[in-house]
Each structure stands twice: as structure tokens, then as C-alpha cells.
Amino acid sequence: xxxxxxxxxxxxxxxxxxxxxxxxxxxxxxxxxxxxxxxxxxxxxxxxxxxxxxxxxxxxxxxxxxxxxxxxxxxxxxxxxxxxxxxxxxxxxxxxxxxxxxxxxxxxx
Amino acid sequence: xxxxxxxxxxxxxxxxxxxxxxxxxxxxxxxxxxxxxxxxxxxxxxxxxxxxxxxxxxxxxxxxxxxxxxxxxxxxxxxxxxxxxxxxxxxxxxxxxxxxxxxxxxxxxxxxxxxxxxxxxxxxxxxxxxxxxxxxxxxxxxxxxxxxxxxxxxxxxxxxxxxxxxxxxxxxxxxxxxxxxxxxxxxxxxxxxxxxxxxxxxxxxxxxxxxxxxxxxxxxxxxxxxxxxxxxxxxxxxxxxxxxxxxxxxxxxxxxxxxxxxxxxxxxxxxxxxxxxxxxxxxxxxxxxxxxxxxxxxxxxxxxxxxxxxxxxxxxxxxxxxxxxxxxxxxxxxxxxxxxxxxxxxxxxxxxxxxxxxxxxxxxxxxxxxxxxxxxxxxxxxxxxxxxxxxxxxxxxxxxxxxxxxxxxxxxxxxxxxxxxxxxxxxxxxxxxxxxxxxxxxxxxxxxxxxxxxxxxxxxxxxxxxxxxxxxxxxxxxxxxxxxxxxxxxxxxxxxxxxxxxxx
Numbered sequence: 166x167x168x169x170x171x172x173x174x175x176x177x178x179x180x181x182x183x184x185x186x187x188x189x190x191x192x193x194x195x196x197x198x199x200x201x202x203x204x205x206x207x208x209x210x211x212x213x214x215x216x217x218x219x220x221x222x223x224x225x226x227x228x229x230x231x232x233x234x235x236x237x238x239x240x241x242x243x244x245x246x247x248x249x250x251x252x253x254x255x256x257x258x259x260x261x262x263x264x265x266x267x268x269x270x271x272x273x274x
Numbered sequence: 275x276x277x278x279x280x281x282x283x284x285x286x287x288x289x290x291x292x293x294x295x296x297x298x299x300x301x302x303x304x305x306x307x308x309x310x311x312x313x314x315x316x317x318x319x320x321x322x323x324x325x326x327x328x329x330x331x332x333x334x335x336x337x338x339x340x341x342x343x344x345x346x347x348x349x350x351x352x353x354x355x356x357x358x359x360x361x362x363x364x365x366x367x368x369x370x371x372x373x374x375x376x377x378x379x380x381x382x383x384x385x386x387x388x389x390x391x392x393x394x395x396x397x398x399x400x401x402x403x404x405x406x407x408x409x410x411x412x413x414x415x416x417x418x419x420x421x422x423x424x425x426x427x428x429x430x431x432x433x434x435x436x437x438x439x440x441x442x443x444x445x446x447x448x449x450x451x452x453x454x455x456x457x458x459x460x461x462x463x464x465x466x467x468x469x470x471x472x473x474x475x476x477x478x479x480x481x482x483x484x485x486x487x488x489x490x491x492x493x494x495x496x497x498x499x500x501x502x503x504x505x506x507x508x509x510x511x512x513x514x515x516x517x518x519x520x521x522x523x524x525x526x527x528x529x530x531x532x533x534x535x536x537x538x539x540x541x542x543x544x545x546x547x548x549x550x551x552x553x554x555x556x557x558x559x560x561x562x563x564x565x566x567x568x569x570x571x572x573x574x575x576x577x578x579x580x581x582x583x584x585x586x587x588x589x590x591x592x593x594x595x596x597x598x599x600x601x602x603x604x605x606x607x608x609x610x611x612x613x614x615x616x617x618x619x620x621x622x623x624x625x626x627x628x629x630x631x632x633x634x635x636x637x638x639x640x641x642x643x644x645x646x647x648x649x650x651x652x653x654x655x656x657x658x659x660x661x662x663x664x665x666x667x668x669x670x671x672x673x674x675x676x677x678x679x680x681x682x683x684x685x686x687x688x689x690x691x692x693x694x695x696x697x698x699x700x701x702x703x704x705x706x707x708x709x710x711x712x713x714x715x716x717x718x719x720x721x722x723x724x725x726x727x728x729x730x731x732x733x734x735x736x737x738x739x740x741x742x743x744x745x746x747x748x749x750x751x752x753x754x755x756x757x758x759x760x761x762x763x764x765x766x767x768x769x770x771x772x773x774x775x776x777x778x
Binding site for chain 2: 185190193197200201204205207208210211212213230232233236239240243244246247250251254255257258261262267268269
């Protein structure tokens with residue numbers, strides 16, 4: 166499971182970075198979103214991967230760590246708000262400059 | 275448990291929320307409310323400074339959950355000092371904003387309060403994840419404050435700033451969760467204990483987490499390869515916001531100092547002084563880049579933004595040297611550079627207002643309406659920021675120069691003194707361009723807005739600049755305080771005892 170998880174994370178991060186470097190607003194926002202998904206999964210994995218474990222110590226031999234889950238929740242909320250903000254800013258940018266390039270002007274050919 | 279510790283967070287939080295709920299209130303009411311809350315932070319900061327002055331570390335356990343299980347706030351001398359720097363800067367910036375800047379958009383005051391909430395929280399928290407949360411609060415408030423005014427230039431700068439910082443936040447989260455995965459804790463003092471006892475197999479991973487945090491804090495502090503956002507961001511913001519942003523790079527510096535003196539400090543075993551070797555070249559290169567940027571700047575605001583980069587480089591040099599002497603020099607310089615940079619951003623706006631459409635561009639323009647007053651202020655500010663006596667920049671730089679030993683000494687003296695000289699040239703060039711090379715009458719430019727300087731704006735600007743003199747007059751107690759702060763930071767043991775039965 167760790168291997169699949171790691172490959173998924175790596176792939177998502179790579180896609181996110183690729184999109185982030187496209188320098189067009191919609192790909193950039195999608196890239197940031199993918200990146201934040203990858204990060205959220207990474208935080209989650211830092212509490213160790215495993216299934217069917219209670220979040221209480223002493224009930225079973227193993228237990229799942231609730232702290233990373235709480236952290237992920239916080240990170241998701243913050244990431245969501247930030248994405249919304251970037252989109253609004255992107256719309257403003259589109260309206261003011263009539264281009265979707267992040268430099269607010271088309272690159273010279 | 276002393277409830278005063280949480281007030282610098284609660285006060286802006288409640289004021290900001292109140293301002294949001296009452297967003298239809300009259301602007302004058304909002305101003306009064308916001309000013310009152312902001313000015314209250316100032317005596318509060320002094321009380322906390324006095325509290326922290328006895329050298330004890332004070333913890334505030336939220337919900338009375340004991341560390342390392344709950345989130346704690348921690349007050350030491352450094353945190354108190356940073357709170358004071360913020361409170362004074364914010365008080366003056368807000369006073370300035372109340373003369374018109376705040377009318378450009380509906381929720382300026384609420385955003386300003388949330389910005390303060392984020393900054394104060396970042397200084398007070400003793401928990402790494404909480405630091406992330408406060409960073410995000412101050413960032414999202416700063417995104418909105420940056421585009422306050424809604425000009426095209428601001429949106430362009432804002433786009434870069436927001437995307438960069440979002441990528442930075444992702445790295446921050448990876449770094450924090452890496453540290454958590456390896457040590458199982460987020461409390462900074464507890465992290466320090468665990469890092470010291472980590473088994474050598476896991477040490478490289480921990481170091482990777484540490485370096486990721488350095489990248490993020492470096493982005494906030496505008497260290498060399500990550501500083502390109504700063505000049506366009508600061509120069510396009512509304513003046514009062516730009517003045518407040520003078521503390522934002524210092525938040526990054528603070529975070530570097532806190533994390534790498536405590537978690538990866540002298541007690542961290544194999545990971546002790548993790549970044550010391552990296553900081554030194556980065557500091558000098560940042561300083562140089564700032565100076566080059568200042569030499570090339572063609573607009574007053576951009577020039578000032580480059581001065582912020584220079585001050586970041588100077589501060590980092592103090593951190594990189596890592597002795598008690600250099601740290602105290604850096605802390606003294608931090609106070610000086612924050613307040614003077616804030617004052618200069620306000621002054622640049624006062625000047626720009628009298629130059630009409632030319633604003634801050636460094637080209638010949640019709641004469642200013644009050645050249646003596648503004649020129650005098652500019653002269654004082656320029657001398658202070660380049661580090662000439664009798665102002666505080668001189669003392670800070672002198673202490674820093676004295677603290678360097680051996681081969682570092684040669685390098686630091688060369689870079690810092692040559693850099694200071696170059697800054698002197700740029701500032702005198704800018705000053706003579708603005709104040710002396712006046713063109714007679716409007717030359718193919720729209721007529722100059724020849725309003726006289728608004729008294730309140732002038733007071734706000736002059737008080738920040740006069741802090742430089744105040745820092746000199748009060749140098750003795752202040753130096754004693756920053757020296758005690760540096761010693762407290764270098765002595766990690768009391769911090770480590772916090773998690774094992776520290777006093778609440």
C-alpha cells in the first residue's frame with residue numbers, strides 16, 4: 166500500500182508542478198489544487214497508513230493517529246479558501262487586462 | 275496562567291469580526307473602533323515586554339491542555355520585542371490610513387485587524403502547525419490588503435504574490451508533516467527534545483523537513499532566490515499597507531530565528547546549527563542583490579522596497595554569525611529597520627502626492643509644494659536607513675560589524691560598508707532628483723496636485739521616522755534588553771524544560 170500511495174503522491178505532485186509552470190491562470194489554479202491534494206494526502210500518510218484501527222489507545226494492539234487527520238481538515242479548509250480567493254483574483258485580472266497569463270500580458274513571441 | 279498573553283490575538287480578532295459584522299457602519303465609526311483597538315495593542319505590548327523582561331518563559335495553554343498535548347502560546351523576550359515592533363508600526367500605519375486610504379474599499383479596517391491577528395499570533399505561538407495557521411491568516415489578509423485600491427498594477431503584483439505564497443504554503447505543510455511523522459509532536463519545545471534524541475538513520479529526513487521550512491520562511495523573508503516578488507508587491511500597495519508590510523519580512527526572519535535556534539539549535543545533537551552554513555552566503559548575496567536593485571530602481575517606492583531586501587540581508591548576516599553579540603545587533607537593527615522602512619514608505623507617499631501624475635518616479639518634476647519639510651524628513655530617513663550617525667542604523671550596523679570575527683569579519687565589513695556606500699549614493703541621487711532638479715511649471719505633464727501635507731499623515735510619518743532617534747536616546751536600556759534576548763535564545767535548556775513540567 167505504501168508504494169501505491171507514494172507513486173500516487175509523486176504523480177499528483179508532478180502534475181501539479183507542471184500545471185503550475187504553465188503560467189496561464191486556469192492551469193495554475195488547477196496545479197495549486199492538485200498540489201494541495203497531494204500535500205493533504207502526505208499529511209494523512211504521516212500518521213502511518215493502516216485500516217480498521219481505532220483512534221483510541223488500548224482498545225486494540227494498534228491505533229490510528231487522529232492528529233494528522235485534524236491537520237488535514239485544517240489544511241483542506243485553508244486550501245479551499247485560498248483557491249476561491251485566487252479564482253476571484255484571476256477574474257479581476259482577466260477583466261483588467263483581457264489575458265489569462267499570470268504576468269497580466271501576453272509573452273513576447 | 276496569565277491571560278494577558280492571548281490578548282494581542284483576541285483583541286484584533288474580535289475587533290476584526292465586529293468590523294465585518296458591522297460592515298455597513300459609518301466609516302468614521304469604523305475608524306474609531308479600529309484605531310482604538312490598534313492603539314490598545316501598544317500599551318499591551320509594553321506590559322508584555324515588561325513581563326517578559328524578567329527572563330522567565332511564560333506559557334499559555336489553550337483550553338488548559340497541558341503541553342505537549344495541547345496548543346500553547348509562548349511569551350519570551352523575543353516574542354515581546356516583535357509584538358512591540360508590530361504594535362508601534364501598525365498604530366502609525368493605521369493612523370495614516372485613516373486619512374483616506376481606507377475609503378478605497380469597504381473592509382479595509384477589518385482586514386487590517388486580521389492582518390494584525392495573524393502577525394501577533396505568529397509571534398506568540400509555540401506550536402509549529404499553529405504557526406502555519408497564523409501565517410495563512412496573515413497571508414490571506416495581506417492578499418486582500420495588497421489589492422486594496424483595485425488598480426491594475428496591484429492586481430498584477432497580487433497575482434504573483436498569491437500564487438507564490440500558495441506554493442510556499444504547500445511546502446510548509448510538507449515540512450511540518452514530515453517533522454510530525456518523524457517525531458510525533460508539533461510543539462516546538464517538544465520537537466526540540468525529540469530532534470535531539472532522534473536516531474541517526476532518520477536524521478537526514480528531519481534535516482530535509484528543516485530545510486523545507488527554511489525555504490518557506492525564506493520566501494516570506496525575501497531571501498535571495500526568493501525575493502523577486504517583493505519589490506513589485508511593496509511598491510504597488512497602498513502606502514499604509516506598504517508600511518505595515520515592513521513587518522512581514524520580519525515575520526519570516528522571526529520564524530527562521532525561532533525554529534532554527536530552538537528546534538535545530540545548539541541542543542539538537544547531530545542536527546545542531548543545521549542552516550548556519552547556508553545562511554551566511556545567502557545573507558551576503560541578499561544584501562548585494564538589494565543594493566543592486568536599489569541602484570537600478572527608477573521609482574522611489576521600488577527603491578524603498580529594495581532597501582527592505584537590504585535590511586533582510588543585514589539581519590540574516592546577524593543570524594548567520596550566531597553569537598550573542600551578533601544576534602543582539604540583529605535584533606536592534608530589526609527594530610530600527612522595521613520602523614524606519616515603514617516611515618519611509620509613508621514619506622514616499624507624502625512626496626508622491628505633491629508631484630501629481632509623476633508620483634514616485636525618479637525623474638525631474640515641477641517643484642514640491644513644501645520642499646523644506648519633506649526634504650528634511652527625507653534627509654533624516656535616508657541617513658538613518660543608510661546607517662550614518664546620529665541615527666539608529668549606525669548603532670545597529672556598528673554592533674554587527676564588531677560582532678564578526680575572523681574571516682567572516684573581512685567579508686562582512688566589505689559587503690556591509692560598500693553596500694552602505696552604494697545606498698548613500700542611491701538615496702542622495704533620489705533626493706536630489708526629487709528635491710533639487712525641479713522643472714519650472716508643468717512640462718507636458720498634468721498639473722501637480724499641490725495640496726499641502728495633511729497634518730495627521732505628517733504626524734504618522736514623522737513619528738515612525740523619529741523612532742530612529744528614540745532608539746538612539748534609549749539605546750542603553752534597549753541594548754540591555756536585546757542582549758538579554760539573544761542570551762535567552764541561545765540558552766535552549768529552559769525551553770526544553772517547558773514540556774516536562776514547565777510552570778503555567
